[in-house]
Amino acid sequence: MADSHAVTTDAIRRHDPHLRGFASDNYAGAHPEILAALALANDGHQVAYGEDVYTEHLQEVFRGHFGPRAQVFPVFNGTGANVVALQAMTERWGAVVSAATAHINVDECGAPERVGGLKLLTVPTEHGKLTPDLIDREAWGWDDEHRAQPQVVSITQTTELGSCYTPEEIRAICDHAHERGMTVHLDGSRLANAAATLGLPLRAFTTDAGVDVLSFGGTKNGLIFGECVVVLNPDAVRAMKHLRKLSMQLASKMRFVSVQFEALLTGDLWLRSASHANAMARRLAEGARGVAGVEIVHPVESNAVFATLPRDVADRLRKRYRFYDWDESAGLVRWMCAFDTTEEDVDGFLAALREEMGRG
Numbered sequence: 001m002a003d004s005h006a007v008t009t010d011a012i013r014r015h016d017p018h019l020r021g022f023a024s025d026n027y028a029g030a031h032p033e034i035l036a037a038l039a040l041a042n043d044g045h046q047v048a049y050g051e052d053v054y055t056e057h058l059q060e061v062f063r064g065h066f067g068p069r070a071q072v073f074p075v076f077n078g079t080g081a082n083v084v085a086l087q088a089m090t091e092r093w094g095a096v097v098s099a100a101t102a103h104i105n106v107d108e109c110g111a112p113e114r115v116g117g118l119k120l121l122t123v124p125t126e127h128g129k130l131t132p133d134l135i136d137r138e139a140w141g142w143d144d145e146h147r148a149q150p151q152v153v154s155i156t157q158t159t160e161l162g163s164c165y166t167p168e169e170i171r172a173i174c175d176h177a178h179e180r181g182m183t184v185h186l187d188g189s190r191l192a193n194a195a196a197t198l199g200l201p202l203r204a205f206t207t208d209a210g211v212d213v214l215s216f217g218g219t220k221n222g223l224i225f226g227e228c229v230v231v232l233n234p235d236a237v238r239a240m241k242h243l244r245k246l247s248m249q250l251a252s253k254m255r256f257v258s259v260q261f262e263a264l265l266t267g268d269l270w271l272r273s274a275s276h277a278n279a280m281a282r283r284l285a286e287g288a289r290g291v292a293g294v295e296i297v298h299p300v301e302s303n304a305v306f307a308t309l310p311r312d313v314a315d316r317l318r319k320r321y322r323f324y325d326w327d328e329s330a331g332l333v334r335w336m337c338a339f340d341t342t343e344e345d346v347d348g349f350l351a352a353l354r355e356e357m358g359r360g
Contacts, residue, residue: 020345021322022284025190025303028338031222031273037263038224038256046255050074054258061265062216062230067207071231072216073240074257075249078189079108081215081227084247086152087116088229088237089183089213095119095148096185097138101128101160103187115247119148127298128159129169132176139180153177156187157194157205162281162304164197167205174210183236184210189217189227192274193302212236218261222273222339226257273339277303280337280346287350293357297332305335309357317356321349 021027046052055074062072075081082104086096096112098105100122104112112118121138123130130153141147155173158164165173174184186206188194191214195202206214212233218226229244231237244250251257264270285300288307298306308331309317317323326332337346 020341020348022335022337022341022349023322023324025220025277025336025338027322027336028222028340030224031269031339033263033269034222034224034260037259041255041259048252048254049250050254050258052255052258054255054262058258058261061262062228065202065265066230066232067203069232069234070207071234071240072261073229073231073244074251074254074261075227075229075244076225076251076257077249078103078187078215078217078219078227079111080247080249081229082108082154082185082187083111083116084240084244084249085185085213085215085229085237086112086118086154087243087247088231088240089152089185090116090118091149091151092117093149094151095121095138096152096154097121097123097130097135097150097182098154099123099125099128099130099134099156099159101125102154102156103160103189104154106160121148121150127163128156128161129163129165130155130173131169132172135173135176139177139182142181150180150182152183152185154185154187156189158190158197158302158304161298162302162306163299164194164301165205166198167200167209170205170209170211174212178210183212183233186211186214188214189220190274190302191216192221192270193278196271196275196278197301207232218264220338221264221270221277223260223264226251226260228261274303277337277339277341280341280343281305281335283343284335284337284346284349287346288353291350291354291357294353303337305337306332307335308332309353313353313356313359316359317352320352 063070123134123137139150214230216228216230281303285305288294295308326334
């Protein structure tokens with residue numbers, strides 16, 4: 001077989017590799033160390049559907065971060081991870097309490113309800129964070145046969161609004177839920193960013209805080225594709241492997257998901273990448289605060305910055321650097337940084353922001 005390093009391709013680069021934006025950390029490419037890991041796993045044959053040596057070793061990698069009871073189930077994407085996890089944690093008559101801003105409620109096209117067959121009970125929050133008191137707005141009626149039964153609390157770390165739960169806040173939620181016979185799911189698409197903010201190991205605000213199951217993100221932190229369902233409390237789930245297949249989340253060539261997570265988590269790549277993205281968001285927020293007419297509206301505790309600015313300014317600025325509206329009626333926009341965002345990227349964006357604000 002030919003040397004893989006000498007292989008050519010008929011594909012054509014169809015984008016400008018120098019183009020930068022602040023719309024999503026999903027816009028970034030793959031980290032070079034992840035690409036190297038994929039090449040390492042590529043040659044030869046391995047058993048399909050997760051019976052490969054990389055997926056087997058991944059159990060050990062995750063247990064090193066989350067404790068000896070952890071079980072990991074690689075899947076294709078974050079919505080799949082959430083749907084599989086929540087299905088495994090609920091009965092057919094079950095409901096999940098979440099923040100109204102939660103990804104499972106806002107950005108998954110009804111998949112938890114339509115595919116997972118469960119009911120979402122949502123509550124308004126400040127900066128996207130649930131509290132025990134807020135949970136109790138929907139955690140009731142267990143004897144009422146007319147009401148979907150609250151069985152799971154789902155939180156997001158970091159939240160969709162960029163805020164970060166402390167370990168004490170997560171422990172209070174878990175204790176509160178467990179006292180009511182409920183379990184806790186954590187959507188961790190940016191869990192590494194939370195660890196970087198808190199300066200703590202991953203298990204300190206997950207396993208040790210009482211979380212039962214989490215969705216662990218990789219795509220937003222330098223992977224090409226792939227997320228994982230991590231079961232921290234095996235007693236909280238049932239039929240995980242069957243539900244993963246039923247939900248179309250069982251990869252045939254799973255080694256290519258697993259080896260990416262091995263590269264991400266065996267050393268400190270996960271923390272280096274998340275720390276850098278967070279630092280670039282802080283730089284962006286600090287610069288934007290100095291621009292008259294721009295307001296930062298949520299805590300900058302991850303790689304997200306939420307700001308308000310005039311509509312016409314946002315429209316002009318977006319033609320130079322892509323980003324998304326968050327609440328169009330309020331003039332609220334979201335700026336995201338990634339592992340490959342540079343100081344020059346941020347400073348160039350801030351210069352454009354100042355220029356457009358100056359035009360009125």
